[in-house]
Amino acid sequence: MTFADTAYADVRDAVRTLCAGFPAKYHREIDARRGYPEAFVDALTKAGWMAALIPHEYGGSGLGLAEASVIMEEINRAGANAGACHGQMYNMGTLLRHGSAAQKQRYLPKIASGELRLQAMGVTEPDTGSDTTRIKTTAVREGDRYVVNGQKVWISRVRHSDLMILLTRTTPLAEVKKKSEGLSVFIVDLRDAIGKGMTVRPIPNMVNHETSELFFENLEISAENMIGQEGQGFRYILDGLNAERTLIAAECIGDGRWFIDKVTRYAGERVVFGRPIGQNQGVQFPIAEAHVEVEAADLMRWKACRLFDAHEPCGAEANMAKYLAAKASWEAANACIQFHGGFGFASEYDVERKFRETRLYQVAPISTNLILAYVAEHVLGLPRSF
Numbered sequence: 001m002t003f004a005d006t007a008y009a010d011v012r013d014a015v016r017t018l019c020a021g022f023p024a025k026y027h028r029e030i031d032a033r034r035g036y037p038e039a040f041v042d043a044l045t046k047a048g049w050m051a052a053l054i055p056h057e058y059g060g061s062g063l064g065l066a067e068a069s070v071i072m073e074e075i076n077r078a079g080a081n082a083g084a085c086h087g088q089m090y091n092m093g094t095l096l097r098h099g100s101a102a103q104k105q106r107y108l109p110k111i112a113s114g115e116l117r118l119q120a121m122g123v124t125e126p127d128t129g130s131d132t133t134r135i136k137t138t139a140v141r142e143g144d145r146y147v148v149n150g151q152k153v154w155i156s157r158v159r160h161s162d163l164m165i166l167l168t169r170t171t172p173l174a175e176v177k178k179k180s181e182g183l184s185v186f187i188v189d190l191r192d193a194i195g196k197g198m199t200v201r202p203i204p205n206m207v208n209h210e211t212s213e214l215f216f217e218n219l220e221i222s223a224e225n226m227i228g229q230e231g232q233g234f235r236y237i238l239d240g241l242n243a244e245r246t247l248i249a250a251e252c253i254g255d256g257r258w259f260i261d262k263v264t265r266y267a268g269e270r271v272v273f274g275r276p277i278g279q280n281q282g283v284q285f286p287i288a289e290a291h292v293e294v295e296a297a298d299l300m301r302w303k304a305c306r307l308f309d310a311h312e313p314c315g316a317e318a319n320m321a322k323y324l325a326a327k328a329s330w331e332a333a334n335a336c337i338q339f340h341g342g343f344g345f346a347s348e349y350d351v352e353r354k355f356r357e358t359r360l361y362q363v364a365p366i367s368t369n370l371i372l373a374y375v376a377e378h379v380l381g382l383p384r385s386f
């Protein structure tokens with residue numbers, strides 16, 4: 001019995017039970033038709049899991065990032081993909097920590113009840129990529145509104161969300177002292193925006209991940225919808241990104257455990273040359289190594305959760321947890337597909353689907369190289385490369 005099996009056992013058991021109602025066949029069929037797991041996300045919402053981080057006073061469960069990470073981990077460990085709904089968990093951080101009392105009162109009870117979904121966050125742009133402070137989408141104040149122009153790319157779950165957190169530039173880069181200044185965050189009501197200044201173009205992709213390009217042409221957003229202070233948005237987004245990286249780490253740990261369970265079972269049963277393939281050390285060692293790496297990544301995930309929930313700086317730990325967990329789940333995925341032989345490629349085994357899903361986390365929401373650059377320069381103090 002490991003800490004992973006005992007920590008937050010009540011949350012873990014309840015999510016496992018819910019997930020058991022949606023077996024692999026359900027997720028496989030949705031993947032094949034590039035659908036969205038509506039019934040699964042509805043069940044998570046009705047059970048209150050999508051409102052885990054919302055305080056009691058607004059109708060949520062008032063749980064911390066640690067519990068939220070267990071929810072995400074268990075979804076992936078059950079063979080599902082939290083990518084369909086994890087946005088609501090980490091987008092919440094920006095609203096919870098930096099939203100005004102009026103904004104929280106307006107949105108949180110409805111998000112908690114499931115009436116509204118906050119699943120989307122628009123940061124990435126086609127021309128600037130990982131260089132977030134150089135984003136070109138602008139929001140210009142005109143009376144009691146801001147007028148938004150620009151473009152975003154890879155913005156997930158917009159077609160299954162009512163609200164979106166949007167990062168824009170409100171002061172031109174040339175006029176700020178630090179490049180991280182002059183950026184502002186809005187909460188956008190997608191029901192008012194789409195077709196009235198905002199266009200959505202879906203991007204078909206390798207994973208069954210609902211993601212789109214967004215185009216803004218004079219989209220008007222009420223000034224009331226700005227979160228926090230004008231010009232301070234980058235700081236607010238970073239808070240949310242630390243939550244996001246920690247939650248993605250937990251999802252990768254869930255994936256890693258799914259792959260290791262699956263391949264351990266298969267290697268114990270598949271007999272070739274008159275003995276189970278798992279009796280060969282050439283098969284055992286990559287599986288054992290992946291297990292070691294998943295367990296080690298889990299320790300950093302708990303450290304990041306603890307610091308985040310204590311409102312202490314956790315940028316280094318959140319990034320390192322995401323780095324370690326994404327690497328570990330990818331190693332586990334490789335061992336799993338390799339030792340399933342040809343069957344690893346057959347959809348009905350679910351390995352190829354999970355393999356594609358976990359590969360994403362080497363690139364998004366932050367690429368492995370950018371994490372290493374962060375650690376080299378912000379943790380170790382090496383000279384800045386950008």
Ligand SMILES: Cc1cc2nc3c(=O)[nH]c(=O)nc-3n(C[C@H](O)[C@H](O)[C@H](O)COP(=O)(O)OP(=O)(O)OC[C@H]3O[C@@H](n4cnc5c(N)ncnc54)[C@H](O)[C@@H]3O)c2cc1C
Pocket residue numbers: 120121122123124125128129130131153154155156157205207209211360363364365366367368369370373385386
């Ligand atoms: C399925 C999917 C869903 C996504 N969902 C969202 C979302 O909901 N919201 C959102 O805002 N974004 C989203 N993204 C975007 C994602 O965060 C970016 O793809 C990611 O941050 C990388 O940015 P980029 O694609 O522009 O790559 P680039 O920045 O162009 O980088 C390309 C490659 O070059 C490397 N590289 C770049 N600069 C350096 C450097 N200085 N040193 C070393 N290596 C470097 C990177 O590591 C990367 O491997 C999503 C992406 C995908 C694929």
